Amino acid sequence: MQAATDPIDPELARFLAEHQEGRREWDHVSLPGADLRGIDLSGCDLQGACLRRAVLDGAQMQQACLVGANLHFASLRRTALVGADLRGANLRGADLRAADLTRTDLSQAELTGADVRGATLDLTSISLACRTFGLVRLDPGPIVELLQLLTTARIEDPDLPQILRDALQQARVAQRSDDV
Numbered sequence: 658m659q660a661a662t663d664p665i666d667p668e669l670a671r672f673l674a675e676h677q678e679g680r681r682e683w684d685h686v687s688l689p690g691a692d693l694r695g696i697d698l699s700g701c702d703l704q705g706a707c708l709r710r711a712v713l714d715g716a717q718m719q720q721a722c723l724v725g726a727n728l729h730f731a732s733l734r735r736t737a738l739v740g741a742d743l744r745g746a747n748l749r750g751a752d753l754r755a756a757d758l759t760r761t762d763l764s765q766a767e768l769t770g771a772d773v774r775g776a777t778l779d780l781t782s783i784s785l786a787c788r789t790f791g792l793v794r795l796d797p798g799p800i801v802e803l804l805q806l807l808t809t810a811r812i813e814d815p816d817l818p819q820i821l822r823d824a825l826q827q828a829r830v831a832q833r834s835d836d837v
Contacts, residue, residue: 666691699737 759779
C-alpha cells in the first residue's frame with residue numbers, strides 16, 4: 658500500500674478507512690493510480706470501479722465483483738482473482754503476469770494488450786468470449802494449442818459459439834490478405 662511519506666488522495670484515504678472497518682461494497686468507486694498492493698478485496702463489490710493504472714500486485718480478490726470495472730493499465734501481478742467476475746471489464750494493457758484467473762468470468766472483457774504470461778488460466782471455466790482478445794501476450798502452452806485447434810475448426814459448426822465463428826472468419830480473411 659501507499660508509503661506513509663506520500664501524500665494520500667482523500668478518496669483513497671476514505672476507501673482504506675472503510676475497508677479497515679469491514680465495508681465490502683464500493684460500486685463505481687474512483688481510485689485511479691491507487692497503490693493497493695497486497696490488499697484483501699475478496700468478495701468485495703467493485704462493480705464499475707475506476708482502478709485505471711492502480712497497483713494491485715499480490716492482492717487477494719477471490720470472488721470479487723468487478724463487472725464493468727476500468728482496470729486499464731492496472732498492475733495485477735500475482736493477484737488472486739479466483740472466481741472473480743470481470744464481465745465487461747476494461748483490462749486493456751493490464752499486467753496480469755502470474756495472476757490466478759481460475760474460474761474467472763471474462764465475458765465481454767477488453768483484453769487488448771494485456772499481459773497474462775505465467776497466469777493460471779483454467780480453460781474449462783474462463784469465458785473466451787472476450788470483446789477483444791487481440792495482442793494479448795501469452796505463454797506458449799495450452800491456450801496457444803487451443804487457438805491452433807480453433808483455426809482448424811469449421812466456421813459452420815453449430816456447436817461453435819457465434820463470437821468464435823466471427824473471430825475465425827476475420828482471422829482467415831486477414832490471413833488471406835497477408836498471403837496476397
